[in-house]
Amino acid sequence: MKKITIGEAARQSGVKVPTVRYYESIGLLMAPSRSEGNQRSFEPADISRLAFIRHARELGFEIDAIRTLLTLQDDPHQSCASADAIAKARLIEVEQRIRSLMALKAELEIMVEGCGHGRVDQCRVIEVLADHGQCTHPHH
Amino acid sequence: MKKITIGEAARQSGVKVPTVRYYESIGLLMAPSRSEGNQRSFEPADISRLAFIRHARELGFEIDAIRTLLTLQDDPHQSCASADAIAKARLIEVEQRIRSLMALKAELEIMVEGCGHGRVDQCRVIEVLADHGQCTHPHH
């Protein structure tokens, strides 16, 4: 079997080298075997696992959630109810975040549009920040 | 003049007590005068400043950006071009974040809808995570 270095694993999975080591250190990735000269030697399964982690991180799952998802993946006979619950919770988070950001966007637009590019004492950006009561959408 | 304790300042501004002290420690808030017994004694202007900071934080501005916005607020004769630029940059960030979250939302919905609530080996949540190629929107 060919030896996969940490650099190669990083390239193939899209996870950076120090991050791979970090994942190993927090037990998200099994410590791989080592070469004569103490260098990590990964297997194809490790690359898949890293890609899984990376994708889950991109979707905004927290490390602890990923830990659960990984143990589920490791045992395919389990019920996927936990995985479903984690994904649903994340979906709700994302939906809330989007709503909140939309409100912020509206408020920022008012600030930016109202700015007459003059002096600060006429600036709507500063003014709106100073007085929350002026927000059209007090969602936060 | 009445003395405003840190607890009162926190209540009125909506910033937590330890956070007020933190803001003082990083120089975002002038150190207030102290009472006989070494307790902080705030003035109404400090409350406004804290409310300003809190609002800006809620809008997602970073501490450094807020520092700039505060110096602008302190000198109303300056041009508000910087404030405008900061707000515009933040607006662009928020818009990008919304777009990205919409893509995530779509992907999470596919995962959750596809979940048959059976065993993990048929679970779309795990499957999609394991294979990024299945994403309909590879925006990330």
Added chain:
DNA sequence: CTACATCCTCTAGCGACTAGAGGTGCAAGA
């Protein structure tokens, strides 16, 4: 054999707080 890239471990730092230990101040009730 000599560069040079890549690897190793270890520690410290990022942002923006938050938690906790261990101690002091102060107002109100007995």
Added chain:
DNA sequence: TCTTGCACCTCTAGTCGCTAGAGGATGTAG
């Protein structure tokens, strides 16, 4: 007046998910 008990004080360390750097070992190509 004393005591209870909350609010205050400083200081350090922890949170999350990495990232950067020091200082050294290994592996490969010319």
